[in-house]
Amino acid sequence: MTKGMVIIGAGECGGRAALALRDLFYDGPVTLVGDEPHLPYERPPLSKDAMASDAPVIKAIASDEVLAGRSIRHIHSVQAVAIDRAAHLVHLSDGSVLPYDKLLLATGSTPRRLPLPGLGARCVYLRTFNDALAIRAHLSAGNRIAIVGGGFIGLELAAAARRLGVTVTVIEAQPRILMRGVPAEIAKIIHEAHEAESVKILCGDGIAAIADDGTEVRIALAGGQEIVADLAVIGIGAVPVTGLAAEAGLTIDNGIAVDAALRTSDPDIFAAGDCCSFPLAVYGGRRVRLEAWRNAQEQGALAARNMLGAGEAHAAVPWFWSDQYGLTLQISGLSDEGSKVVRRDLDDGAFILFHLAQDGTLVAASGIGPGNAVARDIRLAEMLIARRAKPAPEALGSQTIKLKSLLAA
Amino acid sequence: MSDWVEACDAEDIDEEDVMRFDHGGRTFAIYRSPDDEYFATDGLCTHEKVHLADGLVMDDIIECPKHNGRFNYKTGAARGAPVCVNLRTYPVKLDAGKILIQIG
Numbered sequence: 272m273t274k275g276m277v278i279i280g281a282g283e284c285g286g287r288a289a290l291a292l293r294d295l296f297y298d299g300p301v302t303l304v305g306d307e308p309h310l311p312y313e314r315p316p317l318s319k320d321a322m323a324s325d326a327p328v329i330k331a332i333a334s335d336e337v338l339a340g341r342s343i344r345h346i347h348s349v350q351a352v353a354i355d356r357a358a359h360l361v362h363l364s365d366g367s368v369l370p371y372d373k374l375l376l377a378t379g380s381t382p383r384r385l386p387l388p389g390l391g392a393r394c395v396y397l398r399t400f401n402d403a404l405a406i407r408a409h410l411s412a413g414n415r416i417a418i419v420g421g422g423f424i425g426l427e428l429a430a431a432a433r434r435l436g437v438t439v440t441v442i443e444a445q446p447r448i449l450m451r452g453v454p455a456e457i458a459k460i461i462h463e464a465h466e467a468e469s470v471k472i473l474c475g476d477g478i479a480a481i482a483d484d485g486t487e488v489r490i491a492l493a494g495g496q497e498i499v500a501d502l503a504v505i506g507i508g509a510v511p512v513t514g515l516a517a518e519a520g521l522t523i524d525n526g527i528a529v530d531a532a533l534r535t536s537d538p539d540i541f542a543a544g545d546c547c548s549f550p551l552a553v554y555g556g557r558r559v560r561l562e563a564w565r566n567a568q569e570q571g572a573l574a575a576r577n578m579l580g581a582g583e584a585h586a587a588v589p590w591f592w593s594d595q596y597g598l599t600l601q602i603s604g605l606s607d608e609g610s611k612v613v614r615r616d617l618d619d620g621a622f623i624l625f626h627l628a629q630d631g632t633l634v635a636a637s638g639i640g641p642g643n644a645v646a647r648d649i650r651l652a653e654m655l656i657a658r659r660a661k662p663a664p665e666a667l668g669s670q671t672i673k674l675k676s677l678l679a680a
Numbered sequence: 681m682s683d684w685v686e687a688c689d690a691e692d693i694d695e696e697d698v699m700r701f702d703h704g705g706r707t708f709a710i711y712r713s714p715d716d717e718y719f720a721t722d723g724l725c726t727h728e729k730v731h732l733a734d735g736l737v738m739d740d741i742i743e744c745p746k747h748n749g750r751f752n753y754k755t756g757a758a759r760g761a762p763v764c765v766n767l768r769t770y771p772v773k774l775d776a777g778k779i780l781i782q783i784g
Binding site: 287290313332564565568572590592599642643644646647650651675 | 696730731734735736743745746747748761762
């Protein structure tokens with residue numbers, strides 16, 4: 272008898288996987304288990320538009336009607352607590368048990384905790400819609416927020432908070448913001464945009480102590496400065512949610528380790544999205560873990576195909592974006608794969624940095640500019656990267672040579 | 681029936697490319713296909729209202745510049761996540777080197 276497909280984690284990845292199973296005409300039971308009380312929803316707006324609006328609303332990936340119409344059973348507000356691999360069963364926190372033929376772990380990631388004493392009710396993290404609502408309640412004009420960590424979540428939140436008239440201080444222990452994955456030349460543009468909007472950015476100074484009395488947070492920096500805020504939002508990265516997989520004895524390696532087809536060390540269990548590490552084909556199988564919306568979406572769909580036996584290998588090039596004020600940054604590929612940079616200037620101050628490996632292979636492209644000024648060329652770069660192309664650096668750098676023409680080469 | 685509106689010169693758009701056209705408070709996207717035909721759709725992606733004219737045209741597909749939602753610009757058909765609502769299309773004709781679209 273068909274036990275069906277069970278998906279643990281009802282975020283972008285899990286939600287897309289459930290829909291994809293039906294797109295592929297799978298007609299057995301599909302069960303989507305999430306620990307949040309909401310429909311599967313898109314997380315990117317939480318630090319962007321949703322935060323700057325008066326009343327944030329959920330942007331659902333699928334409505335109750337769509338889920339019901341496609342016979343996807345969505346169990347919410349429940350955690351998976353154990354996997355019985357031998358019996359092909361998942362035990363849930365409400366005591367119920369789900370049988371599966373194939374299981375997908377799309378458990379996502381969770382904010383990295385700041386390992387300091389003194390954190391209280393006014394020190395928060397941003398991951399879920401409910402987190403966003405709680406933060407939004409403090410973002411009224413004249414309030415002060417401190418953001419610990421100059422990464423994307425923190426900087427996007429800073430931009431949204433400035434639109435609401437909140438005083439913002441960003442504290443980054445590294446010498447500059449966006450140290451991970453963003454070239455210094457582009458981070459500088461973002462840094463300047465924040466300063467122009469009166470965000471105070473403090474780099475290269477660690478936190479010595481935090482005191483949170485429940486109404487106010489005092490952050491003492493190692494250099495002697497003290498930041499006082501009504502709310503501290505901590506955005507220092509994320510860690511993959513692997514507890515369930517580890518307890519089931521699956522291999523963990525910077526996330527749930529999967530092969531190119533997103534299979535874990537158990538052939539009937541797949542993992543996809545933020546929670547897994549996988550061999551990135553475009554860089555010769557280098558094992559990576561990505562925390563990105565598009566990756567979650569693509570891997571969710573790929574996992575669905577492979578749960579049905581397609582045996583297809585992951586081949587996508589990493590891609591992500593960030594919006595801050597009127598600027599959009601887009602990066603395809605991982606820039607740390609490159610050793611040489613070629614700059615291409617576009618209109619309106621926008622530019623793209625092409626990252627080339629030693630042998631001339633294009634491995635990444637990072638762009639920033641107003642609106643969607645870099646989008647088209649970043650997309651073309653992504654196709655070149657996927658083909659392992661070795662475009663002439665002069666052509667990449669010349670605004671008069673269309674990138675599209677390099678694809679034909 | 682509504683009138684035909686002049687949008688641009690045919691030569692304003694490269695082959696396999698797209699251009700934005702605003703008219704009467706609305707925004708449209710006008711396409712020139714690789715086989716040199718012209719098409720028009722609503723200008724904003726049905727996912728998050730992003731201008732499609734900043735996106736990439738490949739064959740008969742326009743890809744949203746923001747989240748890579750894909751549409752067939754000849755038919756308006758949505759081609760997978762994150763877009764699920766089709767784009768509205770409009771009739772196009774060429775007249776003396778000008779592109780005209782019929783805005784319904």
